[in-house]
Amino acid sequence: MPGPIQSLSRAAAILRLLAGGERRLGLSEVATALDLAKGTAHGILRTLQQEGFVEQDAESGKYQLGAELLRLGQSYLDVHELRARALVWADDLARASGETVYLGVLHQRGVLIVHHVFRPDDTRQVLEVGSMQPLHSTALGKVLLAYDPVARGELGEEPLEAYTLRTLTDPADVDAECALIRERGWSDSVEETWEGVASIGALIQDRRRNPVGAVCISGAVETVCEDGFVKPSLVASVRSAARAISRDLGAGRF
Amino acid sequence: MPGPIQSLSRAAAILRLLAGGERRLGLSEVATALDLAKGTAHGILRTLQQEGFVEQDAESGKYQLGAELLRLGQSYLDVHELRARALVWADDLARASGETVYLGVLHQRGVLIVHHVFRPDDTRQVLEVGSMQPLHSTALGKVLLAYDPVARGELGEEPLEAYTLRTLTDPADVDAECALIRERGWSDSVEETWEGVASIGALIQDRRRNPVGAVCISGAVETVCEDGFVKPSLVASVRSAARAISRDLGAGRF
DNA sequence: CTCTTGCGGTCGACATTGTCGACCGTCTGT
DNA sequence: ACAGACGGTCGACAATGTCGACCGCAAGAG
CATH class of the missing domain: 1.10.10.10 (Winged helix-like DNA-binding domain superfamily/Winged helix DNA-binding domain)
Structure with missing residues (x-):
């Protein structure tokens, strides 16, 4: 049937x-x-x-x-293996970087946020777990696009929505960016979705190297960038967190 | 059909x-x-x-x-009118009381947490939105039991589960407690579900006086109680928050 | 190494089951 | 008082989901 x-x-x-x-x-x-x-x-x-x-x-x-x-949505989070293993690493990353941390997985045509650690200051922030972010204009989305063929398939070939002046709207440009991302092993997005916001993302993969999600930090351009580029120290923190989670995930199976 | x-x-x-x-x-x-x-x-x-x-x-x-x-669970929260109107009041209540604030609605045999404001200190806390609390042993649950016949119906007449030594397990005892709650207009629960935790709850109703949910504050016995009873000043804060939300809800319709 | 056992998944006949569109009572705004 | 639109019900019809036997595969036992 x-x-x-x-x-x-x-x-x-x-x-x-x-x-x-x-x-x-x-x-x-x-x-x-x-x-x-x-x-x-x-x-x-x-x-x-x-x-x-x-x-x-x-x-x-x-x-x-x-x-x-x-209630069921909450249960989904409870069972979610990636999320469970990433909790502690995400916390550390937020503390080390001083920025907001997101954990996302590919879902339909976007990235679904499954974990969110607030920036460790006292400003009011709203929890974004359960909300979606676009694929082509966020650090989370772009790193998934770069490594997950399914994600690339979802994108299609039509012109993409522009959120700011810096959003990449031509799929060809996105593909070029993805090639760069694969080469250096991390993604960034500076004011491509929200003015004033920059983020740095890295891929999480299971023990067979399948992409299963992504982490990113996100914060004000002023704190994340330096001389127009994202700070290398933050990149290193994000990549090391992603590696740690991937390792954790691989070990978990046996 | x-x-x-x-x-x-x-x-x-x-x-x-x-x-x-x-x-x-x-x-x-x-x-x-x-x-x-x-x-x-x-x-x-x-x-x-x-x-x-x-x-x-x-x-x-x-x-x-x-x-x-x-994603759908998140959408549920977005549309939820009670939650939307209560957000700001819950925040105020947390700040004024210095304790954790929960907002819950009746769902099946328990109370579903639809909003959760962290205690305003820097301790690590996990968000409990989407989880359930028992009806007969929490401030949220008991105030709903006292005012909502449907909730009382869900409880049944069987002996109830005991979480601590102070949990009321006989439905008759719970009914007596509910009468008291109706009389004074608020509920409390001191170590009835978790050792060391006390909470104070009050009912939220719509403009036609139908019970639609409840607010409570929850914290350590040492900070919520005094001389073995919950602090009257905290009770006043909770009740006034509940009234504010109810009023807000009533006004919203027209 | 083969046999067994259990797994997830498929197939096609059957009749149960969901679907459809007309119909009903009610409420609202005219 | 009327007209329209609303949510909801009903019963006939056949499209639809259900059932149990069957398939290929992988893992474990002998």
């Missing part, structure tokens, strides 16, 4: 739809958006609601995502 | 099963655990995998939860 289960695919589409739109959606909105009969959409929504994946606002009757998703 | 969609319920059961067990599960394990034919279980797993809800370990063939769940 090598075909997806229809009702499940539809349910997933509904969940993604609800996740996409900021506001709650009504039954009819859902049905028309996905081109389903109202009855069908209702059946799926009712089941999802029973299971806790979707909640219905009591008075408006509109639907939104449910709490069970949060 | 007032019946749940079979394949969806089964998919949800599989996800919960994967979330429950710490380790990855094989196809046959899943099938036997849920009493499904292997082919059926495979079909569901294949679809879930395609949608990103489940991932398969390349070499062992075993299944675990997928990254899409983390």
Whole structure:
């Protein structure tokens, strides 16, 4: 039976739809958006609601995502082997560099943040675990693009979105950059996604050298860069953290 | 068609099963655990995998939860109205009290943490958003039990699990405690779940007085209590935060 | 080295199951 | 009071998911 289960695919589409739109959606909105009969959409929504994946606002009757998703998302993190092994190294990296540390994995057309260590100062920061970053304009994304053919495949050949003046928007330019990244073994991104923010990334691989994720540090251009380039000492810290995590991951299997 | 969609319920059961067990599960394990034919279980797993809800370990063939769940869980938080409105108040409460602040909602048989503000000192703390706390032994849980009939229903009449010597295990005792909580308008829990930890909770309600969640502060017995009782000044802070959030929530609708 | 055992995965027949579109009651805004 | 749109229900139909036997493979036992 090598075909997806229809009702499940539809349910997933509904969940993604609800996740996409900021506001709650009504039954009819859902049905028309996905081109389903109202009855069908209702059946799926009712089941999802029973299971806790979707909640219905009591008075408006509109639907939104449910709490069970949060719980399952947390469970995902609990089981995640890469994350578990990287926790302590990420902490050390943040302390050594004085910058924010992100740990990400390839997911669909972006990088999903699975761990986030706050910059060790007292400024207010919001946790970004569970959010996505673009592939072509971040240190995490570019290092994955450079080493993971699947990531490169997701990118396509169309012109890419520009977030700042320095964003690479031509896939050919990105490929050239990736060649450089492979050559020197690390990636950087200076104001390619957010003005004033620079980051340095390195690849994490399992014991068979398959790319499984990436670490990066991210901070203000003023602290991460020097004379227009990222500081070599920070590069060294990131690469050594990535190596440590990779080693840890390889050892873990046996 | 007032019946749940079979394949969806089964998919949800599989996800919960994967979330429950710490380790990855094989196809046959899943099938036997849920009493499904292997082919059926495979079909569901294949679809879930395609949608990103489940991932398969390349070499062992075993299944675990997928990254899409983390993303959707995050989206749930983004849309969550209670959480959005409570963010700033929770921050204030943490600063004023010097203790950890939790924000929780009723979910199944427990309290799901939807927001967590770290104690404002520099000790290492792990984020508990997405995790669950028991109903009968925490400040968050007991205040929900006291005001939300649904929560009380979930509790049942069976003896409850004891986490410490001070845990209330007899539902009748819990009911008596709830009466007290309703009378004075706040809940506390001193070493009922974790040794050395005390917390104070208060109810959050929408504009029609429906209970929608709870806030609490939680900290070491030594700092939260005085002469064997929780400090009245902290109680006042928590209650005033809960009122503020409730008011905010009510005002938001129009 | 071969045989056995268990694994993940596939296949095709069957009938259960989800789907569809018309229909109902209600609420809202006109 | 009306019209429209909403969420939700119903029952007929057939498309759909389910089942259990089967396949190839890898690991472990003999």
